[in-house]
Amino acid sequence: MTRNFRPFANDFLVRAAVAAVVLVLAAIVLHVVTRGAALVTWEFLTTAPRSAGRAGGIAPVLVSTVAVTAVALAAALPLAVGAAVFLVEAVRPEATAARLTRGCLSVLAAVPSIVFGLAGNMIFCDWLGFGFSILAGGLTLALMILPIAACVAETTLRMHGEDRRAGYALGLPQRRIVWSIMLPAAAPGIFAGLGLGFGRAVAESAALIFTSGYVVRMPDSVFDSGRTLAVHILDLAMNVPGGDGNAFATATVLLASVAAVVALFTALDGKRGRDFI
């Protein structure tokens, strides 16, 4: 018996760790959903919050969230695709410019979101004069998701190296190869990268509290301040005694939308499952 104990203990350790992780995930999701799901009604989704969010719904919050993430994705897409095409087409992989760009992107990926908040506050709210607005928040998030989206776009483009070579062998000019061959061929992967970016953007609160602000009114334009779902949860939990219920309901909506969109974009990507990290 003693001889067999050690392998048993080691294997047990691995399986116990895995079981613990699964249990924790289940506990958190179940806790949030059981406390929130009952409150998520059509009315909750379509009415404005009342009494600082304790009662009423989250309609303006939903609208702001969609607006902020839309701005973020719209701004990040060209930037990320541009950077990826630059890395694949304009420079050799070992060139200084390529290494510098790649290095900058991976540093950018490691910048804490609160620092993006600081930078976005200064650049977009102050210098460009957008104030606390959906536009400022969205552009800040665009900077934040740029590195992930660019990285995914680059890997996908590189997966189509065969098509690239075929294009060159046919005597097509570079711009034609990029526009007509590489980008259409890599589109699913690029959109999957944007999906990952969306997951980040919609979950973000630290970079938004002082860029898009926390005004809870229905925004009229992108120059209005708007409160996103994550910021709404934060505010209800921290500043509104008795806001717990609606905080959980909002968290349920947030979880559901993240799950839906990430699943959608992963399905788009098809064959190659990507790490959502």
Next chain:
Amino acid sequence: MTSFPSIISRRRRIRWHGTPNALKDAVFVVVLWASGVLAIGAMAGVLIVLAIGSAPALSQAGLAAFVLGADWYPTAGEFGLVAMVAATLAVSAGALLVAGPLGILCAVYIRYYAGDLAGAAFRVVLMTLAAIPSVVYGLWGMTVLVPHIAAWQPPGTSLLAGVVVLSIMVLPTVAVLAEAGLRQLPSSLYLGSLALGCARHAAIKRIVLPSAKGPVAAACMLGLARALGETMAVLMVVGNAVAMPDSPFASVRTLPANIALEMAYAIDVHRSALFVSGLVLMAMVGLLLAMRWYWGGPDDPQF
């Protein structure tokens, strides 16, 4: 098979309308390089803005006030960051102490224990953990974790709560990146040790993990970097009193939480002092990145 209509005899009659359009090509190249420069500029821009924002406080109070000052009363000109730096390090290091080993075990499970289906399923679990917004973790921490700790050691909002929440958040980062590191090892290494008669656990412990030391360490570094920068979940559970972390049940305030809490009303030097907090935070993350590059590892800016 039909024979091919003569290509060469017709070739001469063809005019190539699409002669290389020099202008279009030039514009394309300019756009390409502009996008590359833009990516570099985004990074540089963030750092420069951080530096510009910090300048007033640094020139007025001096770096010494931030490093040596004991207290944080920014409106009264006291800018001591030491307690918050210590708290940030304590929470993050505590989280890594839990999430590091656990994450490595999870990576080992996916790579060497689970079958295809179980491995894929567990990856979904990790992805889900990574996808959960940090405010949701914070909310869970506030309503479940903190009351439990409070029942044991009031007030509950504490370093310990921060460590627990953060370790759950950091775990998927460590696990997935460590798994990527293990995947880079030649499979002959593991299979070879099994062929030599090693038991699975011994092969993993004595052969696989030691040879994956670099990438696994890099995964931990990235996990730590992520922990350092995490704002909201920590802010919601640690109490946010500026104090040296002298006990796991003490209320503390981390650097990112400090920025998030005070930025809304900070003006002038106070605001600038918050940019200094950001700069210090960035420096800590930068140090970790440098260590990660030194150790090498899966080169994956997706983190």
Next chain:
Amino acid sequence: MNIQTTGAAKAVPPPGRGEEGRIRVENVNVAYGAIKALSDVTLSIPPRRITALIGPSGCGKTSLLTCVNRLIDLIPGANATGRIFLRKTDVLARDADLLRLRKRVGMVFQKPNPFPFSIRRNFDIVLTEFGVRRRDDREKRIDECLRAVGLHTEIGHRLDMSACALSGGQQQRLCIARALATRPEILLLDEPCSALDPMSTMTIERLLLDLKDSVTLVIVTHNLSQARRIADECALFWTECGTGYLLEHGTMADLTDRPKNQVTADYLHGRVA
């Protein structure tokens, strides 16, 4: 054999330069970084014939092939010196017009590589770039190319299906057809059949024999019997310490029956791996 005389043949070719479709390789060296892959190859590939490049792996056959259309430029660190003349242009010259060169010299790869779009789009991308703007002109050219590779009966009516849905052999023939869309004078084939089953291989071999009336074909192959079946000329490459060189060149019959080297004789009769 029907060799068509064209404009270039009227002018007397200057010494050292070939008529249309001829490839004159002069003192070509290829290096990848510090590693020399091909050493001092001089070789004249005749127009409108099938020339097989054979030899063991790593002897620089493919390197030579990619020099002819300068696709070697895509490989980081690769460097080719020497001169390769197509008619009067040196394709290895620094200022060579690569796009025009690659229109004149088509290439087919080991693995079929149709673009992951519809069959029509595979041609349209090429044709519109080369100035065939009218839709029915393009249709005509697509039909012509598909006819040339015998695909028109199989897929001529299904141009909107994805090219990736075709079988391996069909994909490879589609790639040949796509390469023909630029109306090249030379077609380079890098082991075009090595990923295909015997039936598809046979189809492609017949196709190449049909095509050689109008284009110069250079084919890299590891399959000696394939070389015997289709090649008019043959160049045997050999390798020494990782550097390839041209061992012997001549008509297929010369190399098989009257080899100048013992190694050639052994290799062609399967006595050397």
